[in-house]
Amino acid sequence: MGQSLPCDPKADRDELASAKLWAVYISEAEKYDKALVEGWRSDMEGLLIFAGLFSATLTAFLVESYKTLTPDQGAITIALLAQISRQLEFNSTMPSAQSSMTAPFTPTPASFACNTLWFLSLGLSLSCALMATLVEQWSREFVQRTERLESPVIRARVFSYLYFGLQRFGMHKIVDFIPLLLHMSLLLFLAGLIPFLHLINTLLAALPAALLAVITMTYIYLTVLPIFCSDSPYRTPLSNAVWHIFQAFHLALRKQKQPILREKSQIAHDSPRDTLTMVEAMVLDAGADSSGRAQRDRRAVLWTVRSLADNNELESFVDALPDIMWGPHGRRRLYDQTIEILLAGQDIQLVARIEGLLRSCDSGLMEPNAETRRRISCIKALWTIAYFLASDHPARTWFPVFDAQILASHLNHSNPLVRSYSISAYSLVQWIVRTAHAPYMWSAADISPSVLEPPGSLLTAEHEPEAAQYSGVDLVNIAYHPTDLPQASPHTTESFQDTGYDSLLDYMRRSAYLPEIPYEFEATCQIIRPYHGWISPRAEMKLKATLSIVADQPASTIKALGPQVHQIDIIVGTIFSILQSAPGCLNAQVGRAMVKYMAPRAKGPGLLRALRCCDPTLLGSLLTNYLAGGVGNLTQNTLYSIWLLSANRPPLAVFEEGVLSIVYAAPQFSITPSVIAVLKSNLVMDTSKAPPEQLHLLMDRLQISNPTSEMDIRVDATERWKQATFAILIKFLEHDLALPDPTAKRRATDTFRLLARRCARRAVPSSLQLRFATWFQHVIDHPALYSQCDMIVTVIDWLYNSTLCEPFDDLDARRMIRTALTTYAATLPLQSDALRSRAATLLLTLDLAPRMENHE
Template sequence: MSFTNNPSGAGSFADARSKLGSTPSSDSSSWNGDEATQPGDDLAAAKLWAVYISEAGKHDKVLVKRWKSDMEGLLIFAGLFSASLTAFIIESYKDLSPDQSAIMISLLERIAQQQLNPGAIPQALDPGIAPQTGPSTASLACNILWFLSLGLSLSCALIATLVQQWARDFLQNTEMRPSPIVRARIFSYLYFGLQRFGMHTMVEFIPFLLHLSLLLFFAGLVAFLLPINIVITAVAAGILGLISVTYLCLTVLPIISADSPYRTPLSSAIWAFFQQLSRLFCRGREAPTDQESTLTSSEDTKVPTMMEVMVSKAVASSPKRDQRDAQVIVWTVRSLTDNEELEPFVEALPDLIWGPGGQRRSYDGMINKLLDAADLHLIPRIEALLRSCDSGLLVPETEARRRISCLKALWSLAYFIGSYAGPRDSFPHFDHNLLKSQLNSKSTAPRLQDFALSASSLARWIDFCAVTSSVQRALTTLRSKQSNSTAQDLRVVIQEVQQEAYSRDFGDFCTALAQGISFNAKDLRSCLESLESFELKSFDTLLPYLKSSAALDTAPYEFEATCKIMQVSDILWKHIDVRNNVKDTLQEIITSGYIPSQAELHPVDIIVDMLLYSLGNDFGNPQAAKALAKYITYRTAGPGYNQALSGSIPMIWLLC
């Protein structure tokens, strides 16, 4: 969105308007407003102009409404201020007239002197001892300042009243015709008239008159009190100085910091002045050539407004912007109090993490803030929203939508945690019973099992990552103490791992770890081997996921992305126990009736390709070899078949 030179940003749609229709040329147009006489091209563009009217109408109504509300506030303040100022002027303007009492006293004194010396010749009155009949300097300055203040205040009230009338006329003139084309052209004609005659500047200037009137009042108050008492004068002068300094700071602050909420009517003028001065200074230093100066367009000389600078800094990519985004989203989640408010957020959450092109990285800091904020309880709140689907109080459509949204959100959070599992210090807990129950749910939600299987398996993988992180910390600690480890050192390290493993439902690993170690310093190598063996637990999640995926009619939700997160090193694939499990899994998938009949790619084909690649040329299990031969025999030729057997095939498989 582009903005005009209007400091308040009120003309932000000017460029958009100029694209939709050109500025009306003059009042001498032959258009008579009769829809029946519109050209065919105008009738064809009626829908386009209706869109313009909709957008321009919303903008103009907001603009005029803001003007009217501002003017109402100014009228109230100007009325109260003028009434208060009038009371002071009534008291001060008396000093402008000659003091009749002083003149009378002077004349009486002269008459008395004549009576005391009746034989004396009357003399002219000495000007030096004549009473001062003119106003004093302080009185004159006070009244000048206060009358100026009153005049500005009343002028402000008058102009504010006129602005309200102009705003009403603007809305009335833009809504007087039903034809979209006529209304659109009236909109553009009047709006560009507002810009051409500086209506925005006028509205910005009115508050400045009132501010200046207030400053003149305090300056006159200082002059009024000066002949009376120096202490009271000092207090009034201090108030005037404080107000002036504050006003100056409020004027300059938005120029220094674009996110400042404070500003005065002078801020925009000072900003434009310094911008022009800066440009002139830069041009003087660069000294462009004649050819460059002729190529300079009016757009290059345009001074950016404060609004444009604010918008630019607000949307510019930076660590501070990411931090602000995270803070506002965390506040948003804190403010969501019930399921109806939380559900739209849960629906939008997966799109922040995963998109058609893969994982998004723009909002990683925001997601980390949401997960690390202990008071948010993000995952438990999403799980509570998922449990509400089993209450029986929701209509089937709402229940199905909410259930799928929650499963997608849980999967995306688990994917995000798994993609950054290495550097994480803490891992959230998922309710595995809840996720597994979705696999057997009687809900009418489409592809519910596809979503539930991926979410449940990936959540279980996060548990594995959490224990792996604890194991890695324990290995680092033990290896650093390898030469001088004590039984107490072993006990502390092992107990920390066991506590994490028990909380993640890896009880068999805890038992094996405790049985293989007697907490003796000489058992350090045995301790290290037991900890390192935990990596094999990764296949306890991966292989069941592959087996369950093969039983589905379609691939589970984001099947390839889920498998990518649950990757293990090639070294682990070569472990004898792992290879046996892989062969058994392959045999079970193929012999359980999961061989697809269609030629298109199926999850079974992807799984077979993955398992065959991991086995390489090692296929010592005759039952598994026969199962593979069965797959080759009964699998329909096509893309799926080619995908599954894309790697090298050992000759023994073809001979079985």
């Protein structure tokens, strides 16, 4: 048992606070280190087994071969016995053979070479076994040292300390070197076998020589193969060394820091290097854009789909499928050929398998969360496939078979999120079924109704009430029982083209007031939206009717949508952009719908999304004509819509000068002065480069005062233009701003901010200064009228930010403003520190004005 490290009582609190961070490091380090150590252990176990067997085999050969290094005592004994026998037989004196028997023994060169090579081979084999045993021991100790500690901070630091110690002392290189010992041992054994057999038979020795040559050449080939083919699974312990030598040779040859035939690595390195490792080169080649990579990807995906055996495995693939074809920025086309092959494969039947997986959710055997997740994954995948197919229409000549009924069965699902996915998928599949049969028949004169409405492809009337019950609008009457829509013959080109509008409007009506915005609603609308360039009378009628249904809701319902983008905004913008392609379609019905939508809609990204596709000139003309035509109880809403579109920068609608006379003639409301002021300001801003005479005429028509001197001389047109916005501002302020409700007060304040931003930061004529000062003093003297209006605070902020009353150089005007500010500051509560500070700064500025004291 290891002893735990003593706890430091003075441990830094910051160190203890970092325990969670280091716990994450430990989690990741354990995965990497355990995989590394387990790999070393398994390699060493295999080397130990092979080294043991090889050493035993080699020892058996050595037992026989080492005898050839010493005199053969058996041969000597036989020779002596033979000599004694001959002496006794002939009983004569024979020459002594002792000299030959006692001559020094010298082993043959073949025997010497054989034993030398085999003893070296045995030594390398045993060294390999010893090193493998040590590596196993080191690996075990490495794991034990990191597991016996409890403190995450200390354990993490031990992890890093020991791992970087492995790198520092090159243990990775030692582990790679150990198999090389065994390989060299085997080669030495084969080399020694040649002289061993040569002593017996020269022809027999040729066999191991040939085997050695083949093995050596193969070994050399496997060593250098990964250098030229990074996808090669073959390598030897010498491959890394040869790779670095090869890289260094070419670096020195070309005198630049990049490997031959490779781009400079973009892979992050732990230590500064100028060349790629073999692994880094393999990663770089695997990710390089090429036809080979695309083919590999297709083969891998096809194999994956074919190998999916159960629903759980298929669900994982289905869940990942949409990300291949669709992303945050729209359609992805990198894997188009792969998806084409999947959809076209008769043995794969991808769409049918996804629909089967969707049906499995009705088995009642799944957890509710898992069931919902699977439903959404399947429906999302079907939508993505349908979008993939529809985005290439009409160039595509084939479509897979979709089961629209299974998607239709989810349109009234109890889960709103499932409904939001299913309605988009169903509408897109429905559009495909309607148009797939005749992708090139836009000019056909005779189209069968069965082509337009194949069985199972259209949403029948029985589904419409289900959609209407959560949409909040009466969809049934307009969708399938229109009393005033002309019924065109299905045998006309117009009828076939109108089916595109049918798909789009059906989708919009079902989606209008869903609690969840349908999945990729805007992208779906863009796909099924017709782009014929003209609108038939039937389509025009249905477009206007749908726009009226969507907009003709209680103001509280539209106001509750909030400022963010809602499907209503996309619907309104899409329908209006279609209708404006034929300006004759923009009549009072469209104007009323737009006013009903814009008046209660909160300002924000949603409203901007609806109006960004609208032509400003056509939109302005539409509202002008609608206001001029007499709009009854919508006059105030129309005026607010005109103000809203004009007050935006840049304006969302363009209004001609004639709209002012219409506004004057219309019933007056609290919003009317704001509308007139903003319209005049826009007209003035748009004529900055007009000739002087035109400027004078325009401002005379707009009833903008012409500042004069005591000699009643008209000022220059450019000067008058620069002072025009301030004159418009003064005239706006001089209206009765004791508005009845907070909303009207906020609009008046917004109008002031808009006009104030446009005023030039320069002195204006004294007459305008005095009019402003008079109004400001009047406002301060009547606090009861403006107690709930933040106009005063807005004006003070403007004066403070306008380089401290820079537009005012008239002493009487400054005195009046100063008097009013003094009165206002005395009424401020103690909590209004910021406002009190600004008022005090303005008073100090006014007190220090030139000649102010003398004037007083």
